[in-house]
Structures are given as structure tokens and as C-alpha cells.
Amino acid sequence: MEMLKKDIQYIKGVGPKKLSLLKKLKIFNVEDMIYHFPRDYENRSFSKKIIELKPGEKVTIYGVIVGQRQSLKVRKGLNINRYLVKDDSGFISITFFNQPYVKNKLKANDSIMLNGKIKMGLQGLEMVNPVFEVVNQGENPTLDTIVPIYSSTDGFTQNQMISIKKNILQMVNDDVVEYMPEIIIEKNKLCGLNFALKRIHFPTSLQEVKIARYRLVFDELLLLQLVLVRIKKKVISSKNSIPLKNNEGLVQFINHLPFQLTGAQKTVLQEIIKDLEDVTPMNRLVQGDVGSGKTIVAIIALYKAVINSCQGALMAPTEILAEQHYTSLKQLLEPMGVRIGLLIGSLTKTKKLELLEKIKEGQIDIIIGTHALIQESVEFQRLALVVTDEQHRFGVRQRAILAEKGENPHILVMTATPIPRTLALILYGDLDISIIDELPPGRKEIKTHGLTQEEKERAYEFAKKELNSGRQIYVVCPLVEESEVIEAKAATDIAEELASTFFQDYTVGLLHGKMKTKEKEEIMKKFTKNEINVLVSTTVIEVGVNVPNATMMIIENAERFGLAQLHQLRGRVGRGHSQSYCILLHNNKSKIAKDRIKIMESTNDGFVISEKDLEIRGPGEFLGLRQHGLPDFKIANLLKHMKVLKRVQSQVEEILQEDPLLSLDKYPSLKTKLEEKFKGFEGI
Numbered sequence: 059m060e061m062l063k064k065d066i067q068y069i070k071g072v073g074p075k076k077l078s079l080l081k082k083l084k085i086f087n088v089e090d091m092i093y094h095f096p097r098d099y100e101n102r103s104f105s106k107k108i109i110e111l112k113p114g115e116k117v118t119i120y121g122v123i124v125g126q127r128q129s130l131k132v133r134k135g136l137n138i139n140r141y142l143v144k145d146d147s148g149f150i151s152i153t154f155f156n157q158p159y160v161k162n163k164l165k166a167n168d169s170i171m172l173n174g175k176i177k178m179g180l181q182g183l184e185m186v187n188p189v190f191e192v193v194n195q196g197e198n199p200t201l202d203t204i205v206p207i208y209s210s211t212d213g214f215t216q217n218q219m220i221s222i223k224k225n226i227l228q229m230v231n232d233d234v235v236e237y238m239p240e241i242i243i244e245k246n247k248l249c250g251l252n253f254a255l256k257r258i259h260f261p262t263s264l265q266e267v268k269i270a271r272y273r274l275v276f277d278e279l280l281l282l283q284l285v286l287v288r289i290k291k292k293v294i295s296s297k298n299s300i301p302l303k304n305n306e307g308l309v310q311f312i313n314h315l316p317f318q319l320t321g322a323q324k325t326v327l328q329e330i331i332k333d334l335e336d337v338t339p340m341n342r343l344v345q346g347d348v349g350s351g352k353t354i355v356a357i358i359a360l361y362k363a364v365i366n367s368c369q370g371a372l373m374a375p376t377e378i379l380a381e382q383h384y385t386s387l388k389q390l391l392e393p394m395g396v397r398i399g400l401l402i403g404s405l406t407k408t409k410k411l412e413l414l415e416k417i418k419e420g421q422i423d424i425i426i427g428t429h430a431l432i433q434e435s436v437e438f439q440r441l442a443l444v445v446t447d448e449q450h451r452f453g454v455r456q457r458a459i460l461a462e463k464g465e466n467p468h469i470l471v472m473t474a475t476p477i478p479r480t481l482a483l484i485l486y487g488d489l490d491i492s493i494i495d496e497l498p499p500g501r502k503e504i505k506t507h508g509l510t511q512e513e514k515e516r517a518y519e520f521a522k523k524e525l526n527s528g529r530q531i532y533v534v535c536p537l538v539e540e541s542e543v544i545e546a547k548a549a550t551d552i553a554e555e556l557a558s559t560f561f562q563d564y565t566v567g568l569l570h571g572k573m574k575t576k577e578k579e580e581i582m583k584k585f586t587k588n589e590i591n592v593l594v595s596t597t598v599i600e601v602g603v604n605v606p607n608a609t610m611m612i613i614e615n616a617e618r619f620g621l622a623q624l625h626q627l628r629g630r631v632g633r634g635h636s637q638s639y640c641i642l643l644h645n646n647k648s649k650i651a652k653d654r655i656k657i658m659e660s661t662n663d664g665f666v667i668s669e670k671d672l673e674i675r676g677p678g679e680f681l682g683l684r685q686h687g688l689p690d691f692k693i694a695n696l697l698k699h700m701k702v703l704k705r706v707q708s709q710v711e712e713i714l715q716e717d718p719l720l721s722l723d724k725y726p727s728l729k730t731k732l733e734e735k736f737k738g739f740e741g742i
């Protein structure tokens with residue numbers, strides 16, 4: 059075990075220069091080096107005779123060094139060593155550029171095995187900078203036939219990397235402690251840890267790669283799943299929340315809503331209500347596609363807190379959204395006598411202090427704000443429920459802040475990025491999950507079309523028809539990731555242009571991130587009331603904005619947006635009964651952009667779209683593991699290893715049945731490994 063923690067600088071082959079390169083790769087000790095796995099393998103098991111070689115191919119050959127080394131000093135900084143090698147079919151020259159150490163390794167009459175690329179040189183065929191191994195008389199060559207290829211080895215040749223790995227594995231000498239309980243190993247048909255760690259680097263066959271990889275992927279996913287579930291259990295068992303048992307007036311409230319809840323909304327609501335009535339804090343995620351009606355579910359939950367003489371907080375990702383929630387909550391809940399407050403940056407100091415005082419005194423029942431809400435010095439009188447969104451998850455740390463103030467509220471997290479359940483379990487393993495998998499009735503598919511920039515007039519002509527029948531439209535401006543200022547400028551220009559050309563007979567409004575909160579509010583109010591017909595906006599409208607009379611969205615430079623973002627944006631239309639449209643204007647260049655637009659044209663289903671997004675972007679980026687404070691995967695790939703993930707999840711289920719709090723006392727070595735791996739990670 060000690061050996062694994064040994065500093066990498068003491069390893070043969072690691073000088074000061076290499077050391078700093080390794081640090082960049084986050085390799086600090088022997089263990090890090092072992093867990094730096096090959097990206098791929100090269101199969102060198104096919105050897106050829108020299109006479110069969112052709113330029114351009116990569117091959118293995120066996121031969122004997124003929125005569126002495128030829129050394130050339132062409133110029134400063136360029137050192138060349140050349141050998142002649144023969145087999146029973148012919149000769150080939152072997153050239154090493156800037157690898158001076160070969161002269162100590164290769165001498166006349168050595169039998170060697172070489173692997174490399176064949177080139178046509180001045181004197182016929184040659185092999186340049188091959189991988190080699192001297193095979194002494196009577197010995198079988200031990201040069202690996204399946205050779206690892208490492209990524210991110212800038213500053214290292216593959217050979218150097220391989221040689222360091224070999225040194226390390228030799229030192230470690232199968233002494234890595236097996237932490238996985240025998241029973242789990244057997245049940246899941248795993249190979250031993252030492253075997254896996256050795257053979258993942260130096261397998262003797264591709265079958266071994268598979269076996270070793272399965273074990274390591276299994277471990278990585280299992281440990282992550284265990285840590286997430288453990289956090290959940292720990293948070294849950296830490297401290298009681300206020301049980302919200304009173305339901306007086308809740309059913310009447312639901313019955314008086316302007317619409318009937320969908321079946322999916324009802325199911326999810328029941329799950330939430332059950333949680334809220336318990337002393338165990340709720341920690342629940344509600345997944346639902348855009349427009350599936352998550353907000354009303356949150357509102358009902360908040361109302362339940364209020365009828366239990368408690369307070370609720372609703373945290374929105376943007377001020378515009380906070381404002382919008384404020385308006386809709388007021389509409390629905392003020393008639394019920396609920397006192398609602400909006401805490402945002404634009405409040406004057408006096409107003410803010412006044413509001414804070416009211417919250418503290420319990421004169422406000424539901425407080426709405428952005429995520430600053432919790433960080434700020436807000437003191438509650440009796441906070442029982444916090445509703446937040448997935449991007450600003452309410453982690454253990456925030457809970458701790460509140461706990462210090464004597465609160466341990468129930469938490470409800472909302473997300474509009476629907477992802478397959480298996481993935482959700484990994485990403486949100488610390489939360490219980492509810493899914494709203496049904497849209498309110500009467501919704502029509504949003505008709506989506508890609509048009510090139512040259513065809514944009516057609517889009518605007520069509521937009522006029524919508525406007526003439528009293529509907530409203532959004533025009534979304536190009537995304538300029540690096541600069542909100544440029545983005546704002548672009549939006550301003552587009553708004554001015556449209557107001558003086560295509561849409562001169564209509565009122566055009568402008569919305570961007572650089573505007574003051576008050577201005578933004580003003581614009582949104584006017585748009586909501588249809589005093590603005592065309593809203594030109596940057597992506598500030600991406601989340602949650604709800605104006606059902608808006609039936610068309612034109613997205614400029616749609617190729618700059620990712621799939622999930624396009625889906626979110628498009629979700630701003632199609633929120634009422636009328637047919638809605640989305641036009642994606644694009645400079646149809648890259649294949650990815652084309653693919654994205656095709657997908658958008660072909661489906662409205664958020665689950666399908668996020669699966670495609672996952673395929674296109676790859677799981678790391680898609681899931682934003684680091685953003686969630688989790689370590690990146692070293693070997694597991696959530697797309698490729700879905701089956702292993704399922705296996706892991708059912709294994710965790712089994713462990714949970716015996717050990718509901720996941721104390722892992724029965725498996726001390728697994729427990730130690732888990733705690734060591736996630737040391738410093740919130741909640742563990």
C-alpha cells in the first residue's frame with residue numbers, strides 16, 4: 059500500500075522535466091501513474107518478412123543487427139543512429155532520430171524484434187524510430203504484442219511512458235490490496251485487481267484487455283454510485299426536517315387551478331407530498347421536458363409548506379425567471395392569503411432591508427429570488443422547503459449553512475434536461491427522482507425547420523402572418539460565448555434592423571444580459587401583455603420564460619447552439635394550444651451543425667434529444683461531472699458502458715438491502731477505499 063503512495067519523482071525514468079509534465083497530467087504518485095490508463099492498443103502480433111514490407115505499413119519484424127552502428131551528426135540538435143538489420147529474406151535499414159540512448163542498447167549480432175512504420179528512404183526501405191527489444195539467443199521475444207497507447211503524453215515518447223509504467227508495475231509487484239469483497243467479485247465475475255491493473259497496461263491478448271477493463275470500469279462506477287447514495291443517506295439521516303402533515307385547503311386549491319393536472323403531474327405530486335409529510339428531509343429531483351408543467355408542481359409544494367405555517371423559498375436561475383415566478387405565484391396564491399416576496403439585486407437598500415426583516419419575522423410566506431437568496435444573510439423564521447434548479451443544486455454545503463441557522467428544509471430540485479434513468483441515477487444518485495413524462499393536453503408538436511441565412515426572408519414573411527393573427531414571436535440572436543458585450547451589441551443591431559425593415563409595422567422589443575434588471579422586467583411585462591409583438595433576445599430567455607401567446611421562434615446562427623440549448627430555447631413556444639413554429643437559421647457548414655438541425659427537425663422529445671446530445675458531445679462534457687464537483691472518469695464511459703452501469707446499480711441495490719444506510723461496515727476494505735478516493739468530497 060505504501061508503495062502506491064510513493065512520490066512519482068523517485069521512479070526510474072522520471073527526471074525533473076518529466077516530473078513537471080506528469081504533474082500537469084495530475085500524476086503525483088505511483089498509484090496515479092497506474093491509474094493513468096492506455097487510450098488504445100496496438101496489435102503487433104502480426105510479423106512480416108523483410109521482403110514482404112511495403113512503404114507506409116506499420117509492422118513487426120524479427121532480425122539480426124548486421125555490422126556496426128552508423129552515427130551521423132547532421133547538425134546541432136539532430137542526432138542520427140542507423141543500423142542494418144537482416145532476416146532470411148533481406149535487409150532493411152533502421153534509423154533512430156534523436157534517441158542517443160539506443161547506442162548502449164543495440165550492438166552487432168543482437169537478435170531483435172522491431173515494430174514501426176516502413177518508409178522509402180534514399181537507400182531503399184527503412185524503419186524510423188521503431189519500438190524494439192533485444193531478443194537474446196534461445197529466448198522468446200518478450201516484446202509485447204499488444205502495446206498500450208497513452209494519450210496526453212506530450213513531452214513523452216510512447217516508449218518512455220511504457221518504460222515508466224513497466225518499472226512501476228514491477229515495483230508494485232501484485233501487492234495492490236484487493237478492496238473488493240469476494241462476494242461482489244464472484245457475483246459480477248470480476249478478475250482480481252492486480253491482474254486488472256497489470257493487464258490493462260500490458261495485456262497478452264485483446265481478451266485480457268476486455269477482462270481487465272470490465273473490472274476497472276465496474277470499480278469506477280461502483281465507487282461513484284456508492285458515494286452518491288451514501289451522501290444521500292447521510293444527508294437524510296443527519297437531521298430532521300419539519301414534517302408538513304396539514305393538507306387543509308390543498309385539494310380545493312388544486313381543484314381551482316385554471317387547468318387539470320396531468321396524470322404525470324399528479325403522480326409526481328403524490329411522491330412529493332409523501333416526502334414532505336415525513337421528518338426525513340426530502341431530497342428530490344423532478345425531471346420534465348420543457349413545458350411539461352414543473353412550475354405548478356413546485357407551487358403546490360410551496361403552498362403545502364405555507365398551510366403548515368412554514369416558509370418556502372424558490373430559487374430561480376435568472377432574475378427574469380424569478381420575476382416571472384413572482385407574477386404567477388402572486389396570481390395563484392395571493393387570493394389564498396399567501397404573502398409572497400421577491401428578493402433581487404435591483405431592490406433599493408431600504409426595500410431590501412424591509413423585506414429581510416419581514417422574512418425573519420415570518421411576515422412573508424414564500425420568498426422568490428435568484429441563488430443569491432441562500433448566500434445572502436437571509437434569515438428565515440421557519441423555512442421548510444427550498445425549490446431550486448439543477449444547475450445550482452443545493453449541495454451539502456448549502457444545507458450546512460442553513461443547518462447552522464437551525465433549518466433543515468426539504469429540497470426539491472427541478473430540471474428541464476431529461477436524461478435516461480440509468481444516467482440520472484449516476485448523475486443525481488444523491489437525489490430521489492420523479493419524472494413528469496407527459497405534456498399538458500392539447501399541445502401540438504412545434505414545427506421546426508432549418509433554413510439557410512439566405513432564405514431568412516422567407517422566415518420573416520412567415521412571421522408576419524403569425525403577427526397578423528395576433529400572435530407574438532421571438533428572434534434569438536447568435537450566441538457569442540466569450541463576450542456578453544458583443545452579444546448584446548449584436549442583439550441591439552438585429553433589433554434595430556428588424557424594427558426598420560421587416561417588422562416596421564409592429565412593436566419590436568429588445569432583451570439582453572447587459573440590461574438593468576428594471577429594464578428587463580419592463581420589457582418582459584410588455585411582452586407578456588402583447589404590447590411588444592416581436593422580442594429580439596439573447597439566450598437570457600433560455601430557461602423557463604412562459605408566454606403562451608408566442609408561437610414562433612427564429613433562431614439566428616443556430617449552428618452555434620448545442621442541442622440541449624436549442625431544445626430549451628424552442629421550448630419557449632408551443633406553450634399554448636396554437637400551432638407553434640421554430641425556424642433555425644444556419645450557415646450549414648459543419649456536419650455536427652447539420653446533424654443537430656436534422657435532429658431538431660425530426661423530434662420534440664427531450665429524452666431523445668438529450669440522448670443524441672450525449673452521443674454527439676460525449677458523456678464527460680454532457681454530464682459536466684466536474685461541474686457537479688465529481689472527479690472525471692479515468693476509464694468508464696457512460697455511453698459505452700451502460701451495461702456495466704446497470705450491473706453496478708443492481709449491485710448497489712443488493713448492498714442497500716442488507717445495509718440500508720450504506721455504512722459498509724461489513725466490507726471494511728471497500729469502505730476504506732471509498733473514503734480514501736472521495737476524501738474531501740462534500741458529505742462523505
Ligand SMILES: Nc1ncnc2c1ncn2[C@@H]1O[C@H](COP(=O)(O)OP(=O)(O)OP(=O)(O)O)[C@@H](O)[C@H]1O
Nearest residue numbers: 317318319320348349350351352353354474498602
Ligand atoms: N396540466 C396542465 N394543463 C394545462 N396547462 C398546464 C398544465 N400544467 C402546466 N400548464 C401550463 O403549461 C405551461 C408550461 O408550464 P411550466 O412553465 O410549469 O413548464 P415547465 O415544465 O416549468 O417548463 P420549462 O422547463 O420550459 O420552464 C404554463 O403556461 C402552465 O400554466
